[in-house]
Amino acid sequence: MKSIKRDLVIIGGGPAGLAAAVAAKEFGCPDVLLIERDRILGGILNQCIHDGFGLHRFEESLTGPEYAQRYIDEFNRLGVDAMMGTIVLSLDRERNLLVSSRKGFTKIEAGAIVLSMGCRERTAGAIQIPGTRPSGIYTAGAAQNFINLQNIMVGKQVVILGSGDIGMIMARRMTLEGAKVESVFEILPYAGGLARNIQQCLNDYDIPLHLSTSVIELHGKSRLSGVTVANMDENFLPLPGSERHIPCDTLLLSVGLIPENELSHRAHVTMAPATGGAGVDDIFMTSVPGIFSCGNVLHVHDLVDHVSEEAALAGQFAAQFLEGGIPSPDSHINIVPKQGVRYTLPQHVSGLRDFTLSLRVTEPLKDRAVWVRDGDRKVARKKMVRLHPAEMIRVKIKGEKLQNTRTLEVSVE
Amino acid sequence: MKRKELICIVCPNGCQIQAEIEEGEKIQVNEITGHLCDKGPEWVEQELVNPMRTIASSIMVEGGDFPLVSVRTDSPIPFKSIPEIMKAIKSSKAKAPVQIGDIMVKNPAGTFCNIIATRTVQTQVLP
Numbered sequence: 270m271k272s273i274k275r276d277l278v279i280i281g282g283g284p285a286g287l288a289a290a291v292a293a294k295e296f297g298c299p300d301v302l303l304i305e306r307d308r309i310l311g312g313i314l315n316q317c318i319h320d321g322f323g324l325h326r327f328e329e330s331l332t333g334p335e336y337a338q339r340y341i342d343e344f345n346r347l348g349v350d351a352m353m354g355t356i357v358l359s360l361d362r363e364r365n366l367l368v369s370s371r372k373g374f375t376k377i378e379a380g381a382i383v384l385s386m387g388c389r390e391r392t393a394g395a396i397q398i399p400g401t402r403p404s405g406i407y408t409a410g411a412a413q414n415f416i417n418l419q420n421i422m423v424g425k426q427v428v429i430l431g432s433g434d435i436g437m438i439m440a441r442r443m444t445l446e447g448a449k450v451e452s453v454f455e456i457l458p459y460a461g462g463l464a465r466n467i468q469q470c471l472n473d474y475d476i477p478l479h480l481s482t483s484v485i486e487l488h489g490k491s492r493l494s495g496v497t498v499a500n501m502d503e504n505f506l507p508l509p510g511s512e513r514h515i516p517c518d519t520l521l522l523s524v525g526l527i528p529e530n531e532l533s534h535r536a537h538v539t540m541a542p543a544t545g546g547a548g549v550d551d552i553f554m555t556s557v558p559g560i561f562s563c564g565n566v567l568h569v570h571d572l573v574d575h576v577s578e579e580a581a582l583a584g585q586f587a588a589q590f591l592e593g594g595i596p597s598p599d600s601h602i603n604i605v606p607k608q609g610v611r612y613t614l615p616q617h618v619s620g621l622r623d624f625t626l627s628l629r630v631t632e633p634l635k636d637r638a639v640w641v642r643d644g645d646r647k648v649a650r651k652k653m654v655r656l657h658p659a660e661m662i663r664v665k666i667k668g669e670k671l672q673n674t675r676t677l678e679v680s681v682e
Numbered sequence: 683m684k685r686k687e688l689i690c691i692v693c694p695n696g697c698q699i700q701a702e703i704e705e706g707e708k709i710q711v712n713e714i715t716g717h718l719c720d721k722g723p724e725w726v727e728q729e730l731v732n733p734m735r736t737i738a739s740s741i742m743v744e745g746g747d748f749p750l751v752s753v754r755t756d757s758p759i760p761f762k763s764i765p766e767i768m769k770a771i772k773s774s775k776a777k778a779p780v781q782i783g784d785i786m787v788k789n790p791a792g793t794f795c796n797i798i799a800t801r802t803v804q805t806q807v808l809p
Contacts, residue, residue, distance in 0.1 A: 318752035318800060319738045324693050332738055334752050334801035338782055417740060420749045445739060445768055464696030468689035469735065473761065572694055654718070660694070 271375045276300035276591055278366060278379040279584070280357050280532065283312020285385035285564025287340040288577040289584030293383075294347045298588035301349050302377075304368060306356040310344065311337030312387055313410070314573065316417045319438055321465075325574035336573060360536045362557050381559045381587045384533055384547070385580060388565040390435075391525040400487030403494070409435040409523040413442070422446060424519025428496055429453040430484045434462035434571065434659075436523025441470035443521075450476050451515055454498055456483040456505060459633050461523070462659055463571065484520065485512065493518055526569045536560055543612035544568040550600035551618040553583035554590070561587045568614050568627070571661055575627075596621075602674050609634070609681030611658065620671035626664045630656045630681055637681050639664055643674045656681065683712070688729060692721045701726050734758035738800070739771045741786055746778030746803035753786050755795040766791035778805045 277298050279286045282305030290303045309315060314322070317333030324330055327339065344351075355370040366377040390408040407415075407423055413435065415421040427448050429436045432455040440450045453471060458481045460467055471478050479498070485507050486497040495516040499507035528546040530538075539556035541548040546567040547555040555562050563583035564576045589595050600617040604626070614627045626641065626649075634656040641649040641664060648671070651664045671677075683704060690697040699722055702713040709730050714723045728734060736758050740750040759767060770790035780786075780803045787797035 315801070318740060318754075320736045320754055321694070330736065332752060332754055332800040335782065338801070417752065418748065418750065420740075420742065445737070445764075463694050464689045464698065465691040465694065466696075468696070469691045472689075473735070655698075 271373070272378070273375060274378045275302045276380045277302070277383070277584075277587055278364075278377060278381075279303045279383040279385060280360075280366075281305065281312070281385040281387055281564075281566070282307070282310040282351065282353075283385065283387050283564065284314055284337065284340065284573050284576045285387065285566070285580035285583075286383070287311070287337070287344055288580035289383045289385055289561075289563060289587070290349045291340060291343045291347060292581035292584035293588040294349050296585045296588040298591060303344075303349060303351045304355050304357055304366075305351060305353050308354050310341050310351065310353075316410070316413045317438075318417050319442070322573050325572065326577055333573075340577070357532055360532045362537055364536075364559055379559075380591050382561065383580075383583055383587050384530075384538075384555075384560065384562040384566055385564045385583075386529045386532065386566045388526040388528045388569055390522070391527055393520075393522060396522070396524055398484055398487055400497075401489055403487065403489035403492050405489070405493035405518050406487070406520045407522070409433070409439045409521045412519075412521050413439055416442060416446065422448070424448060424517075426517045427451065427519045427521060428484070428498075428515055428517040429521045429523060431455060431523035431525070432460040432462055432467075432478060432480075433523035433525065434466050436521060437462050437466040437470040439521055439523070440476050441474060444474045444476065448519075450474070451517055452476065452498075453478045454482045454484060455480050456501055457481070459657070460659065461525075464657075483507075487520070488514075493520055496520060526565065528566045528569065530566060533560075533562065533566070538562070541612070541614075541616055543606070544614060548616040550615050551622060551624040552586035552590070552595060553579070553615070554586070559587075559590060561590075568612070571659060575661065575663070579625075579627075602671060602677060604677045604679060607678045607680035609637075610639075610679050613679050618666075618671070618677075620668055620674060622668045624666055624668070626666050626679065628662050628664070628679060629658055629660075630662065631658065633657045634681060640678075640680050640682055641666060642678050642680075643671070643676070648674075648677060686730070688726055690717065690722050690725055692725050693719075695719075697722055699723075699726055701730065703730060733761040735761050735764065737764055737767060739768065741771060741774055741776050741797075741799075743776045743778050743780060743803050745806055746776075746780065747806045748801075748803050751776055751780045751786070751803045752800045753797050754800050756785075756798045757795050759793055759795050763791055763793055767793065767795075767797075771797055776803075778803050 314333035314337040500511035
């Protein structure tokens with residue numbers, strides 16, 4: 270088996286991997302290798318052909334493929350090395366990788382690693398809807414791949430379960446392609462995706478969004494023939510008498526994303542249950558020295574612009590780590606989510622530098638402030654008009670305010 | 683006097699904007715509240731008179747390394763012309779290679795926009 274040594278290995282060539290690779294190379298890391306299992310770079314952006322990407326990063330509204338191309342051009346201009354059609358089979362704490370491609374197996378000894386594998390969709394199996402098991406049930410992203418990349422139409426009469434952004438985007442896409450989208454059902458009392466997608470994907474095409482409602486049974490023998498939906502009580506149990514049958518041949522699921530962390534587990538990286546990703550510090554390093562994590566494998570983002578920004582930092586810190594430019598990690602300040610906060614990222618910091626604190630709230634709120642405190646002392650405060658679990662909140666924190674700090678508490682008040 | 687609630691689609695903030703309007707021969711917008719930036723009122727005025735959208739879809743490619751090339755309108759188009767523009771997109775075909783930014787359909791349905799490619803599709807190399 271071929272065996273090689275590389276400085277920085279980046280796993281995954283989606284928006285996070287591309288931004289990390291470009292930033293590391295620009296920082297001066299001479300040897301960057303990106304490993305991608307697909308035959309093209311850009312990841313899921315390739316199938317997101319709608320516009321709305323890049324408003325922060327490029328100050329214009331780009332489609333997914335266009336946004337990806339900006340980074341691919343930069344990647345190629347810098348001459349970053351990529352192994353395409355290659356999958357990483359294993360990774361250990363000493364940063365040894367085993368990869369597989371059509372050419373065979375290769376062992377790689379890496380000086381540092383950036384994990385940027387992205388996330389996958391929660392499937393029908395994961396939410397266990399009673400009833401038959403016919404064809405015609407897809408995750409929204411799988412349907413998006415079929416329609417936008419492979420030219421395969423997945424159905425004519427569609428019900429969508431879950432109001433995540435991909436589900437709403439697919440409601441519009443299927444409508445434009447001639448399908449009839451009956452309804453979008455959301456088990457929670459509020460929508461899971463961005464407000465503007467409710468407007469431009471659902472309201473624009475008169476597609477109703479039913480909140481506190483879910484699919485409780487599937488019907489059909491070989492192909493889906495319909496679903497039973499019902500209103501849900503506060504314990505997510507169907508309200509008797511509210512059941513109704515909706516004929517359809519296709520059910521799309523947009524019921525959440527799961528960071529794809531199999532390799533992180535293999536390397537014994539300590540995970541954060543609230544995000545489903547690795548626990549990291551203010552340089553995006555995991556509990557394993559020299560292994561960094563960024564993008565949707567770290568925590569699921571709502572905007573690719575933020576993925577790129579975060580991943581560029583991870584790539585730069587990984588390059589700095591390789592140079593020996595980072596003092597031995599001492600991220601002793603724990604960040605603890607309190608009232609109204611579902612998670613924070615990073616989970617612990619060194620206090621040596623400024624950083625951006627990302628967080629999500631537990632429920633929709635209006636006119637509140639995000640407080641970051643060290644005991645009774647205010648470290649940062651951000652006033653907000655609207656707070657929503659679907660929208661990640663970012664608060665800039667100054668490192669100089671963290672002298673002698675042991676714990677930072679984050680709350681919504 | 684009438685109150686209208688709109689969700690701004692300019693950026694991911696998705697501001698819920700309230701507009702006080704008077705409906706006559708021409709819609710007159712009196713007061714706009716709820717926006718976080720200056721683009722909100724501008725968008726609301728346009729939205730109430732003639733809503734505009736950017737549309738993305740794809741076109742079949744012959745002999746490419748992908749069966750489809752993704753496309754979009756190069757500027758927002760009137761909402762009401764979407765069906766006609768989708769028809770123009772669906773009835774067109776392309777031949778590889780296609781470069782990102784190439785004009786695929788010029789002024790569909792009598793509009794001022796063009797349909798442009800949003801990705802590059804190379805000529806398929808047979809093994």
